[in-house]
Amino acid sequence: MSTQSHSAIMLRRNFRHIARNPTTVFSAVLMPVVIMLMFVYVFGDAFNVGVDYIDYATPGLMLLAVCYGLGATAVAVNSDMTKGIINRFKVMDVSRGAVLTGHVVASVLTNLVAIAALIGVAFALGFSPEASLLDWLGVFGLVVLLGFATGWLTVALGLVSKSPETAGLAAVPLVMLPFFSSAIVPAEQMGPGVRQFAEYQPFTPIIETLRGLLNGAPSSGDAIAAVAWCAGIALVGYLWARSTFKKRA
Numbered sequence: 001m002s003t004q005s006h007s008a009i010m011l012r013r014n015f016r017h018i019a020r021n022p023t024t025v026f027s028a029v030l031m032p033v034v035i036m037l038m039f040v041y042v043f044g045d046a047f048n049v050g051v052d053y054i055d056y057a058t059p060g061l062m063l064l065a066v067c068y069g070l071g072a073t074a075v076a077v078n079s080d081m082t083k084g085i086i087n088r089f090k091v092m093d094v095s096r097g098a099v100l101t102g103h104v105v106a107s108v109l110t111n112l113v114a115i116a117a118l119i120g121v122a123f124a125l126g127f128s129p130e131a132s133l134l135d136w137l138g139v140f141g142l143v144v145l146l147g148f149a150t151g152w153l154t155v156a157l158g159l160v161s162k163s164p165e166t167a168g169l170a171a172v173p174l175v176m177l178p179f180f181s182s183a184i185v186p187a188e189q190m191g192p193g194v195r196q197f198a199e200y201q202p203f204t205p206i207i208e209t210l211r212g213l214l215n216g217a218p219s220s221g222d223a224i225a226a227v228a229w230c231a232g233i234a235l236v237g238y239l240w241a242r243s244t245f246k247k248r249a
Helices: 003-019 022-046 053-068 070-082 085-091 096-124 133-160 164-170 172-180 194-200 203-214 220-248
Strands: none
Touching: 022 053, 022 070, 022 096, 053 070, 053 096, 053 133, 053 172, 053 203, 070 096, 070 133, 070 164, 070 172, 096 133, 096 220, 133 164, 133 172, 133 203, 133 220, 164 172, 172 194, 172 203, 194 203, 203 220
């Protein structure tokens, strides 16, 4: 069998594990929706963003939806390493690289489901984007690229962790990082120090690119920075994951 066939088998295996774990589904799909409802209905009127808050917050919450599923991916990767399943795959002559690829692809597809659910709820709450078909394709492409990048970084974090518990904790900074970006409020409304951090951290240009695309007026500067950050994160995560996997497997 080819590496692609092995990767497809690993992908089916990962989805079966997700289906058997309701907590994973809640964290990846339902939790971002709960956070959207909380911010729009509880905190939305407190923020002066110049537009309807649902229109402002949706792009940032899309990124948050990507991050909320990462902890489960890190735990699943670490469990494969610590529970001996990799050794079984070696005996079965399964491509070891397919194990990692299966986790990354499963993470990306889960992200797409979570974001689709989030956007559906956003429309129900009054979300009114001005994006054209080409803009929506740009949103889709950037979301896939972001999911691919964070997926490889999360796989690397799962591999270097000593236990499934520490693997889950290792992904927490990625979940918290969107809250220190322009996801919830504009960076210029933040206090000194936090504002500078929000302006120059990797998630802010990604969020601003999504926001621009959904508004029908994307910024080329933000888009270039967003793609560069995603490519850099993906490369670092991939090389780190492959190196660690070879050492541990």
